[in-house]
Amino acid sequence: MTQTMPTTPSDRPTAEVMLKVSGLNFYYGESHILRDVDLTVPRGEMVCLIGRNGVGKTTLLKNIVGLLKPRQGSIQFDGHPILNLSPDRRARHGIAYVPQGREIIPRLTVKENLLLGLEANPNKPKKRDTAIPDDIFELFPVLETMLTRMGGDLSGGQQQQLAIARALMGQPQLLVLDEPTEGIQPSIILDIEAAVKKIIRTTGVSVLLVEQHLHFVRQADRYYAMQKGGIVASGPTHELSNEVIQQFLAV
Amino acid sequence: MLQALFGLFDGIFNGISIGAVLLIAALGLAIIFGLMGVINLAHGELMMLGAYTTYVVQLAFRPLGEPLFSLYIFVAVVAAFIVAALVGLALERGVIRYLYGRPLETLLATWGVSLILRQFVRSVSGAMAISIAVFCLLFFGALWVLRKRSDWASMQKKAIAILLPLSLAIAGGSGFLLNQVPILARLWFSTRNVDVTAPAWLRGGIPFGISQLPYTRLFIIALTVLCLIGIYWFLNRSVWGLRIRSVTQNRDMSACLGIPTAQVDALTFALGSGLAGVAGCAVSLLGSVGPNLGTNYIVDSFMVVVVGGVGKLVGSIVAALVIGTLNYLIGSGTIAIILGGSGVEFLQPLVGFFTFFATASMAKVMVFVLIIAFLQVRPAGLFPQKGRSVEA
CATH class of the missing domain: 1.10.287 (Helix Hairpins)
Structure with a gap:
């Protein structure tokens, strides 16, 4: 028997805001990296964070998943404050992270990498051998043929697909994606984009995305634009003007 | 000539059984140092605690009389593992976890702990x-x-x-x-060395040529093989083993996947320490047990890990056996005797050379020199990590 991903929007408890970051200030030593950042991800929506390199997008994401601790501010997830939780506790609360550079565990097989994704799963199946749901392979068929390969031997695009699949294994409520198309050939970019859209449609997961690729940015419901560590513009993506794009996307 | 061959075989056998003890100790270190990057100078003292645990278990079994007394060694192996693992766990929770990523402080702190443990058995x-x-x-x-x-x-x-x-x-x-x-x-133990009586069925040995293969050494080799299989199974087949391998390779990402990294650290450390305890139990069968027992093994164990290549258990196995055997062959003078008995003319000048090194401490000097020379050729050890995964 294979598992499906049963999280549809209807059978979830309803806090309308999935993630709420308010007044976040972060410093590396004495340099002020994030300045009073406010950001909200509504349940079931895809929010895109744009901005040029070095404005603090990745730092913000690392604060959200718990790898970095802010000096001031609060982060609420599903209505609960999570600032005092360690990264592994946050993951088990339902935040899945697909970092920049993918961070596949190199000397574990693809299958083992996927099974590690189960660690955060609240409905962990007992038998691990049958634990990879078919949905994963429907989304990323390439992974099924590579289960016994070492994660570190995969190409960049394959690693990216593995990283997203691994995040999905935990049945998360919020998917945090950091530049999933960076350094990947155009045909696979479209694959990944389609997969993310399908994931949102079928599982109702909320997504926070950092992206430079304009076509992908346009798929989001809302955008936030960052400059020098602060949020300087936000709104629905269909209102995203060429002027804003020129200013905040490195294209 | 035949006698020389038997001598050589005897030497190799003894060397392998010493290498086997080294291997259990080094496996523990390979897990703690190779997988976690922690230099634990108290590892030798954890061995010492394992040896003392064996001694205590043996004392406890003595009143029970013969059929039961002979079985104490199995209880002792388990008890030594548990005691050393618990002390290792306390060490990780109490000291080392505050020092992750600070190797120098860890080195000094574990050195201090090793002194405390040594004095503890003297004055408890x-x-x-x-x-x-x-x-x-x-x-x-x-x-x-x-x-x-x-x-x-x-x-x-x-x-x-x-x-x-x-x-x-x-x-x-x-x-x-x-x-x-x-x-x-x-005082329980005082500063004097204590002796562990091997069970009756471990005395004697299989006759072989002019000498015999002692049962104690065969037992130690079997114990080592058992530990190896156990560790291999645990790391590669169990859920916690998968977690350990993941945290070892990428701590931050493992945490982001929901792996409880603090628990994994504690478990890894306890496992490595427990193996030191088992090694101590094995050592107690070979000689007397004293507070300084661990210091003799700690340097050799680190050499095994370095020569074998950090992060590879296969490397540790080969390195332990080679270092153990070389050390014994040179130190016991076996090589000098064989060369002297071979009768080959041009080898005779070497006899003096090897006789000079035929003491325990001089043999160590020679092994050191060989290791330094070896590391010039292969700085990453016998089995370095290779492939795309290294850069990742």
């Missing part, structure tokens, strides 16, 4: 054990009770500042009073 008595138990009960018990309060975070520092001296004073006072009772004041 009934009174001392009781007062330590009293202290743990008072201090950690109070912490456990207080931690349930909601305002714990705000009062933590103040509470510890009051509790620590208070429980120390009570424990110290009771220790002083108990020391007046002669039975409790008697």
Whole structure:
């Protein structure tokens, strides 16, 4: 028997805001990296964070998943404050992270990498051998043929697909994606984009995305634009003007 | 000539059995140093604790009489593992976890712990054990009770500042009073070495040529193989093994996947320490047990890990056997005897050379030189990590 991903929007408890970051200030030593950042991800929506390199997008994401601790501010997830939780506790609360550079565990097989994704799963199946749901392979068929390969031997695009699949294994409520198309050939970019859209449609997961690729940015419901560590513009993506794009996307 | 061959075989066998002890100890180190990057200088003392545990178990079994007494060694192996693992766990929770990513401080702190442990076995008595138990009960018990309060975070520092001296004073006072009772004041082990009696079925050996293969050494080799299989299975087949391998390779990402990294660290450390305990149990069958037992093995164990290549268990296996055998062959003078008995003319000048190195300490010098030369050729050890995965 294979598992499906049963999280549809209807059978979830309803806090309308999935993630709420308010007044976040972060410093590396004495340099002020994030300045009073406010950001909200509504349940079931895809929010895109744009901005040029070095404005603090990745730092913000690392604060959200718990790898970095802010000096001031609060982060609420599903209505609960999570600032005092360690990264592994946050993951088990339902935040899945697909970092920049993918961070596949190199000397574990693809299958083992996927099974590690189960660690955060609240409905962990007992038998691990049958634990990879078919949905994963429907989304990323390439992974099924590579289960016994070492994660570190995969190409960049394959690693990216593995990283997203691994995040999905935990049945998360919020998917945090950091530049999933960076350094990947155009045909696979479209694959990944389609997969993310399908994931949102079928599982109702909320997504926070950092992206430079304009076509992908346009798929989001809302955008936030960052400059020098602060949020300087936000709104629905269909209102995203060429002027804003020129200013905040490195294209 | 035949005699020389038997001598060589005998030497190799003895070398392998010493290498086997080294291997169990080095496996523990390979897990702690290779997988976690922690340099644990107290590893030798964990071995020493394992050896003393064997001694205590043996004493406890002595009154039971013969058929049961012979089985003590199996209980001792398990007990040595558990005792060393628990001490290792306490060491990780109490000291090392605050020092992750700071190798120099870790080195110094574990060196200090090794001194404490060595002195502990010298001066432990009934009174001392009781007062330590009293202290743990008072201090950690109070912490456990207080931690349930909601305002714990705000009062933590103040509470510890009051509790620590208070429980120390009570424990110290009771220790002083108990020391007046002669039975409790008697030292358990004192500074003298103690001897572990091998069970009857481990005495003697299989006759082989002019010498024999002692059962104790065969037992140690079997124990090593068992440990190897156990560790291999645990790391590669179990859920916790998968977690350990993941945290080892990428700590931050593992945490982001929901792996409880603090628990994984504690478990890894306990596992490595437990193996040191088993090694100590094996060593106790070969010679007498003293507080300084660990210091003889710690350097050799680190050499095994470095020569084998950090992070590869196969490397540790080969390196342990090679270093153990070389050390024994050179140190026991076997090579000198074989060369002398071979009758080949141009080899004769070498006899003097090898005779010069035919003592335990000089053999170590030669092994050191060989290792340094080897590391010039292969700086990453016997089996370095290779492939795309290294850069990732």
